[in-house]
Amino acid sequence: MKNQIIKSNFVYEANHGWLKSRHIFSFAEYFDANNMSFWNMRVFNDDYIAWNSGFWLHPHSNMEILTILLDGEITHGDNIWNKKTIRSWDLQTMSAGTWILHSEENLSNDETHLFQIWFTPLHLWNKPNYRDFKVYLVKNKLNLLASNNKDDVIWFLDSDVNVYRWQFEKGHSFDYKIEKRRWLFLYVNKWELEIDWEILKAWDQIRYTVGWNYNFISKTDSDFVVIDVKI
Numbered sequence: 001m002k003n004q005i006i007k008s009n010f011v012y013e014a015n016h017g018w019l020k021s022r023h024i025f026s027f028a029e030y031f032d033a034n035n036m037s038f039w040n041m042r043v044f045n046d047d048y049i050a051w052n053s054g055f056w057l058h059p060h061s062n063m064e065i066l067t068i069l070l071d072g073e074i075t076h077g078d079n080i081w082n083k084k085t086i087r088s089w090d091l092q093t094m095s096a097g098t099w100i101l102h103s104e105e106n107l108s109n110d111e112t113h114l115f116q117i118w119f120t121p122l123h124l125w126n127k128p129n130y131r132d133f134k135v136y137l138v139k140n141k142l143n144l145l146a147s148n149n150k151d152d153v154i155w156f157l158d159s160d161v162n163v164y165r166w167q168f169e170k171g172h173s174f175d176y177k178i179e180k181r182r183w184l185f186l187y188v189n190k191w192e193l194e195i196d197w198e199i200l201k202a203w204d205q206i207r208y209t210v211g212w213n214y215n216f217i218s219k220t221d222s223d224f225v226v227i228d229v230k231i
Helices: none
Strands: 004-006 012-015 019-023 041-049 053-060 064-071 073-078 083-087 091-095 100-106 112-119 129-133 143-147 161-168 173-177 182-190 193-195 198-200 205-208 213-218 222-230
Touching: 041 182, 053 073, 064 073, 064 083, 064 143, 073 091, 073 112, 073 129, 083 129, 091 143, 112 222, 182 193
Parallel strands: none
Antiparallel strands: 004 205, 012 019, 019 041, 041 112, 053 100, 064 091, 064 112, 073 083, 073 100, 091 129, 143 161, 161 222, 173 213, 182 205, 182 222, 193 198, 193 213
16 A cells, blocks of 8 residues: 545545535445555544434444544443433544444534544454543644553553544644554544645545655644554
8 A cells, every 4th residue: 555645525425414424434335445444444434413313223343433523512322321422522432342232313403523433453352331531632732532552642442543633723844753564544624734745625634654754734723633553
């Protein structure tokens, strides 16, 4: 796999009325044998969920599931007695493990926007669990949301990944070094970034598989997610 910059117009968009979603990798009715995953990141969905709608009870197993709330709220329920509403900027993690049955509903009167990301676990058949956290992002800094190998992480995931959410002010420049045997994925939520003289706008992505020190420049105030995975 080579380094790729993928613009938003090449991403599959699903529209079910109550749900509008960009499927970054093959998911549900979208199938592309050449776009199944980014190593151990199996799903990245950019979801907009209409008011008073959502996903009814459904099962998962052997998957580490991370939800990043961007706007609005979502109410989670499951068969291990969790019932919780999370709101903008909150973080939710769920280890499906042996098996979990859960629902995700937007019970508010406004649209909800979230990223849901699935990772294959390091260990199969873990005990299922659920956690949620209030996140306070620091601008112009790597905000580490989830990892399995960092000390300052908000939550541990049983998958060798580092998930960051960054918000940078206009003109801020930063470097990111991709270590040996790791790949990097970046997805733009809002505004513009420059990388290698290429402008990335909302919903664009990069997939870097070559270890290097890459320089990013925030052309406007910007909001994006960076995920590095071990191969």
